[in-house]
Amino acid sequence: MDVDVAESDHTGTVLRFRPLVLRAVELAGTARRRGDHPFGAVLLDPHGEVLAEGLNGVVTTGDLRAHAELEALENARRAGRSGQVAGGIMIASGEPCPMCTAGLVWAGLSQIVFAAATPNFVPYLPDGPRFRLRCADVVAASTAEIVVSGPVDGVDALAPFRPGH
Numbered sequence: 001m002d003v004d005v006a007e008s009d010h011t012g013t014v015l016r017f018r019p020l021v022l023r024a025v026e027l028a029g030t031a032r033r034r035g036d037h038p039f040g041a042v043l044l045d046p047h048g049e050v051l052a053e054g055l056n057g058v059v060t061t062g063d064l065r066a067h068a069e070l071e072a073l074e075n076a077r078r079a080g081r082s083g084q085v086a087g088g089i090m091i092a093s094g095e096p097c098p099m100c101t102a103g104l105v106w107a108g109l110s111q112i113v114f115a116a117a118t119p120n121f122v123p124y125l126p127d128g129p130r131f132r133l134r135c136a137d138v139v140a141a142s143t144a145e146i147v148v149s150g151p152v153d154g155v156d157a158l159a160p161f162r163p164g165h
């Protein structure tokens with residue numbers, strides 16, 4: 001897939017990335033079935049080619065940093081592909097949290113697309129601290145210029161959160 005990031009408005013982004021958004025949601029279901037929180041992510045290089053995938057692993061690894069987006073970045077690093085990350089694109093099943101968004105800023109990504117918005121999936125998560133800062137807020141508070149798109153219409157992004165999925 002070849003992506004001209006500069007010409008991607010929200011609608012164009014959604015159409016272009018729809019198969020990858022669905023893949024991220026599928027990964028979220030895989031994470032859920034193995035006992036983790038239902039989040040998945042697909043990391044693309046600046047040309048739109050898949051670099052790595054990530055699944056939430058917080059429960060099964062005991063690593064509180066094992067969010068899907070950071071796992072995708074780590075998997076790219078493990079594969080020796082860190083050099084292809086800058087300018088890349090993160091496709092996430094759920095809106096990236098402030099920790100992950102900061103990581104994506106540090107990684108130099110150009111675009112973030114998320115399927116489900118934070119207010120929509122938070123009710124499904126276990127009790128814990130919450131941030132009022134949204135993904136776009138964190139990006140806006142940085143000097144980075146990252147296009148943030150989401151939620152994605154027409155994708156059942158909350159399916160992995162529902163019991164029995």
Ligand SMILES: [Zn+2]
Nearest residue numbers: 067096097100
């Ligand atoms: Zn996160």
